[in-house]
Amino acid sequence: MNSVVVKKISWAGGLAAMGAAAGILFFCDPVRVPIYPQCIFHRVTGLDCPGCGSLRALHALLHGDFAAALHFNAFLVVSLPLLAGLGFYFAAKKMRGEPAARFHSAWLWFYLAAFVIFGIVRNLPGPWFAALAP
Secondary structure (H helix, E strand, O other), rough: HHHHHHHHHHHHHHHHHHHHHHHHHOOOOOOOOOOOOOOOHHHHHHHOOOOOOHHHHHHHOOOOOOHHHHOHHHHHHHHHHHHHHHHHHHHHHHHOOOEEEEEEEEHHHHHHHHHHHHHHOOOOHHHEEEEHOO
């Protein structure tokens, strides 16, 4: 099979999988439908990991409730435009056949550090920090 056809099938399959996942998340509320996995970190420690509330935040975003999404996981909501922009940038370069863009690892470490700090801060006592808990 031609490599161009394989690439197109791969892109179409990826987009279809993303659409199916978004459809399931749109129609199946993570609070009411028990098909989603539970956070093992939260179950074991009782603390909220940096990812806790992500499914509820995405569900709220798909329904247009930006305030609820921010409440469930502000880090994810703030990160989505950045991640989408990077995804489109790398996909456009790939589709045009241009060489892959160089990504400086310091940015990845900065993002990972912010992710961990968010996880720590959302578990601290106090009214300011409690606002970050889902």
